[in-house]
Amino acid sequence: MGVDCDGNFLFIVRQLFIRPTLMTTASAPGKIILFGEHAVVYGRPALAVPVTQVHVEVNVSDSASPGIWIDASDVDLHAELNTLPSDHPIASVIHNFLFLSRVSTFPNLEIKITSTIPVASGLGSGAAVTVALTRALASHLDRSMTDAEVNAFAYEIEKLHHGTPSGIDNTVVTYAKPVYFVKGEPIEVFKVGKPFTILIADTGIAAPTKESVGDVRRLWREDKSRWETIFDKIGEISFTARRAIDAGKPEFLGGLMNENHALLQTLTVSSPELDRLVESARGAGALGAKLSGGGRGGNIIALVDSETAAPVSLALRETGARNTITTQVS
Ligand code: PMV
Numbered sequence: 001m002g003v004d005c006d007g008n009f010l011f012i013v014r015q016l017f018i019r020p021t022l023m024t025t026a027s028a029p030g031k032i033i034l035f036g037e038h039a040v041v042y043g044r045p046a047l048a049v050p051v052t053q054v055h056v057e058v059n060v061s062d063s064a065s066p067g068i069w070i071d072a073s074d075v076d077l078h079a080e081l082n083t084l085p086s087d088h089p090i091a092s093v094i095h096n097f098l099f100l101s102r103v104s105t106f107p108n109l110e111i112k113i114t115s116t117i118p119v120a121s122g123l124g125s126g127a128a129v130t131v132a133l134t135r136a137l138a139s140h141l142d143r144s145m146t147d148a149e150v151n152a153f154a155y156e157i158e159k160l161h162h163g164t165p166s167g168i169d170n171t172v173v174t175y176a177k178p179v180y181f182v183k184g185e186p187i188e189v190f191k192v193g194k195p196f197t198i199l200i201a202d203t204g205i206a207a208p209t210k211e212s213v214g215d216v217r218r219l220w221r222e223d224k225s226r227w228e229t230i231f232d233k234i235g236e237i238s239f240t241a242r243r244a245i246d247a248g249k250p251e252f253l254g255g256l257m258n259e260n261h262a263l264l265q266t267l268t269v270s271s272p273e274l275d276r277l278v279e280s281a282r283g284a285g286a287l288g289a290k291l292s293g294g295g296r297g298g299n300i301i302a303l304v305d306s307e308t309a310a311p312v313s314l315a316l317r318e319t320g321a322r323n324t325i326t327t328q329v330s
Helices: 005-017 089-100 125-140 147-162 168-175 209-222 224-246 250-266 272-283 309-318
Strands: 021-035 046-062 068-072 077-080 109-115 179-181 196-202 288-292 299-304 323-329
Touching (some): 021 224, 021 250, 021 299, 046 224, 046 323, 089 147, 125 147, 147 209, 196 272, 209 224, 224 250, 250 272, 250 299, 272 288, 272 309, 309 323
Antiparallel strands (some): 196 299, 196 323
16 A cells, blocks of 8 residues: 655655645544344344444645645555555545545645554444545535435445445444444434443454455355355344343343354354454353454454453453453443
8 A cells, every 4th residue: 555665755755844734633433343244245134333442533634735645654655646546445535525526626635544443354444434534525625414425425435445345334433323234224323221341352364354245245146045044043133132232131142142153153254363262252251252344354352241351351362362442332
């Protein structure tokens, strides 16, 4: 994602000598899928919640020098828009935004993107960049956008880069609320009867969702009835989990997580590293654990309480987790 030396040099020179003005800021949280990943692509329900401990922030300011200058240090990107390929994830958001907003003359802008969401780990970093960047651009260029418009735009961008996404990532990141998601249906924010705690642990392995989604699609094409049965079972788990959360009985989620993980293993989207972390969490006292997101790498989630949070976190780190985040669902 870097640019050549000349591009970097020009960027640094103008950073030193030209001061931007008028700044607009927007941010978007990360997310985790509690239940239903992969089956959600095939119309079954899934549950996802925002993770506010990590986020993307975008600052847009007027630039005195011509062009749209992007500074995203986390991915080592320092470049002018037109030096990037048009299908670059960040460039495609800006090009599509300007096109759809019917901006005839390109504005001169400085765009700074910072993120604490690990890339390709199931925490929704791509969707969060799209949503925060869209909102910052809209606000800076005086274009008003409703949440529904931001969400629809972000879904189109997800489709450009992820093949056949369900739309769950952009939805939960846009609305920043717990979402019971069924593809193509109106958004349902779910009620949390009693708060509960989820521990997120990162394998440190970046795994593109597009690949696992593509592999599941190949399996499904070969034997639709077999995999539809698995998707049905996962959908039932999501449905039951929502009822348990609504009724204030989160303790039931542990068993449901374990069942969901077993079905994801059958779908071939787990990995030895994910399985090791799941086992470690359960062994250290978590009520249940599963992979979260596309799988093959990325994160696992575990249901913990005030007594088990610390020992489970320690066990996960000893088993090789790169990082752990504790988040309250409320
Ligand atoms: O972006 P991730 O890795 O959290 O995964 C998204 C969830 C999938 O169900 C695997 C794909 C999708 O589009 O819903």
